[in-house]
Amino acid sequence: MPDELPTRYNPADFEQRLYQFWEKGQFFTPLVDRDRPKFSIVIPPPNVTGRLHIGHALVNTLQDILVRWKRMSGFNTLWLPGTDHAGIATQMVVDRELAKQGISRFDLGREKFVEKVWEWKESYGNQIVDQLKRLGASADWTRSRFTLDEGLSHAVRHVFVRLYEEGLIYRALAMVNWCPFCRTAISDIEVEFREQNSKIYEIDYPLADSDRRLTVATTRPETMLGDTALAVHPDDERYRELIGREAVLPIAERRLRIVGDPILVDREFGTGVVKVTPSHDKNDYEAGQRNNLPQLQVIDETGRMTEAAGHDFAGLDRFDARRKVLDRLREMGLLRSTKDYVHSVGFHERCDTIIEPMISRQWFVRIEPLARPAIDAVRSDAVRITPQSWEATYFNWMENIYDWTISRQLWWGHRIPAYYCANGHTIVREQEPAACPDCGSTTITQETDVLDTWFSSALWPFSTMGWPENTLDYQIFYPTDVLITGYDILFFWVARMIMMGLHFTGRAPFSAVFLHGLVRDEFGQKMSKVKGNVIDPLDIVGEYGADALRFTLAIFSVGREIPLAKSRIQGYAAFANKMWNASRFALMHIDTELKSAKGINRDELRTVERWILSRLNSTTRDVNKALSAFRFDEASNALYHFFWHEFCDWYIEMAKPVLLGRHGTEADTRQSKRVLLEVLDRSLRLLHPFMPFITEEIWQKLGGVEPSIMVAPYPIAEDVLEDREAERLVSAVKAIATVVRNVRAERGFAPKDRFKLHIHTEQPRDANFFTEYAYLLKELARLTELVVNGEPPAGAVHDVVEGFAISIELPEKVVTPEQIERTQREIEKCRKELTSLEAKLANAQFIQNAPRPVVEQAQARHAELRARIEKLMQNQ
């Protein structure tokens, strides 16, 4: 029996098989067709060194949901994948590999090392791609790109040269953030400031020409060896007359000018005297420029003290030097105090090394001219950021942006296309020149620095499409439609893509940005190996299936933090199991003849069938609407609720009597089966973007026309399916059944005990409905009999439900104190609401100002409450 499903949902049985089926079927590859509406997105390229973590799972699940939705909705859809060469990260990984063999990259030399990295990339770089496939990512792998491949490298050189020619890239000596561990400059946003418990030291600097001493405070005493001045505030009466005189730098015994600098010095802070180290502090550097101070580099690029720090210190690590300086000062009696101090210290986010501000020659992007159009693009809604609150952060950063340090002293990356001739001329060209255009020299060397990884990432949306060539892909799929990523790389990546896209293609690279939250553990803690709270998505896929993980991520995708607990994933695996079993049930009753002749005649449908189709229709509308607004949570919630709590809990139960032939005609049974199939089919298609595997597995057994559910049309809402009347009546049936069950449970009757129920209605149509569907209520509420508009005995339990007065005849009168109290409470609640409603309705302004439907609703509610109170009173 090929059509039967195993009793238990076991995703491992089919997920990988289905993925291979999709790949083989080439369903992920769009057509090269410019006449069809397209939808395109590019993946945030994971690092080649990456192993799939839960953040990847989230961002790629969300992209896949959109892509599958759009593809099924008829768009020519491209999801372009790829990986990032990740300069520092990858270099570090290979460094570590080499270290295991006892060699360093310096032993190999640049060329050999880069070869090694490529080798590493060829063997391990595809790991993350295979892992994405486990999640069900429907990216077009045939178009996969790598930031360091030939095409992208060409784009990088092209952009570099143009920016240089436009004066937007320059090389300069400047104070940059230096990582002594990675031995490279890094940009400002790669520095992570952290509060540290540290010490602040007060040190006495004697004046050169008197006994007076000036006390300065510092957290970094080792840098004093590089001091070239002291600064005071020019308006500070305590020190004003000292400006222009000299102090003596302890230990080094060097003369220091005392300068007045209102920008550097805050009179209120500390002693009001500041030591100035222009070579190792950003503010001091600037003060040095203003006051024309000499620079003295005392720390080198490895974090050790230089010769300039003095013979006693040269070669010492900066932190050892700190201790030694303090010892000296103590001996000299110049260390006035040591106090605990909390301040923030900059760390390199990649390697956790404390950043050393350092003057060096680097390449920069003059960013302000690029930022302006990028600000306008967001302001004018050419690019819409969701959630919108991030726009403020974006503007704040973009409006106060400073030049971007793009050179890195690494070996792995895009080597900067600048060349220097023997006579010191600089040539910036896409290809190495044969001779210097200025002097004809043929002795030419290429710049050794490489570019910041984010430089190539900034070009990703168009470089991956073949730009700067005017390729068909570029013409058809650029600009992309939406970019999905985490808010943590808004500045690193998103802002820079907008800037580069606008500058080089004249268009924003995407019209929408969706920033998802960051995944945390169930207690809101960051996941980290140290804490041991890491959830490995591949473990989850193995345990619960990719679909359960995807559904969980979708439902929690909104908000800044996504607390992920296994119990939640388990919950959605249970949902998958529910789908599985509901489908099993349906398949048991759907015969082959039905599968080939799908479709239903709406005019012949009974109320219950019209009801479920109406509910499905409004779910369809909600899901499409939610997805358009990136409300993955609303979409998945709507589907979860519909499928489980409307389709399974109610419709299937309501359909059973007719479906199983216990009630109605054969024609009714056939219709019922048709509707069951129709609703299941549509539900599966609606759910497919969220849970691609299980929906495909089941759908394959439903006998569709298309080869795969992933290319079957996505349902759209149809007004004809909406049926308010059916919704009203079935809603009443549900509510009445619930009340009867409630009374049964509350009064201690057994589930199998059956009662006689009376329903009263003035509407002949409603009376006919209940008469016709008496069998249904008898089944759902377990009744012996349903009487419409009869004479209920006084001793019955009365209530009013959705406008219908009902009375339940119990076999014996059971009155417990709890029960009386409960009725009492219910009446109280109604009365309270009634009182406030009456006040509302008595208020002329409410009647006047509130919209008509609101007033009508209040009036209807008022009537119902009164009737209900009256009936409930009879139960006493």
Next chain:
RNA sequence: AGGCCCUUAGCUCAGUUGGCUAGAGCGCCACCUUGACACGGUGGAGGUCAGCGGUUCGAGCCCGCUAGGGCCUACCA
């Protein structure tokens, strides 16, 4: 220091232009092995929507203040 955000059931969170009789999932309690499913079914308990004040016929939602928490940017001799 500037900016953004959060505070709703035991836990984690929805609640879109003010109309709510405030929802969901998980957890909890009671009952039920009914022929799709115990990864199930039925019923239930649980909230002065952080506090105070204002606008409004009407505030969880808008405005102001207070308290607590988080994040981003800048800086900290």
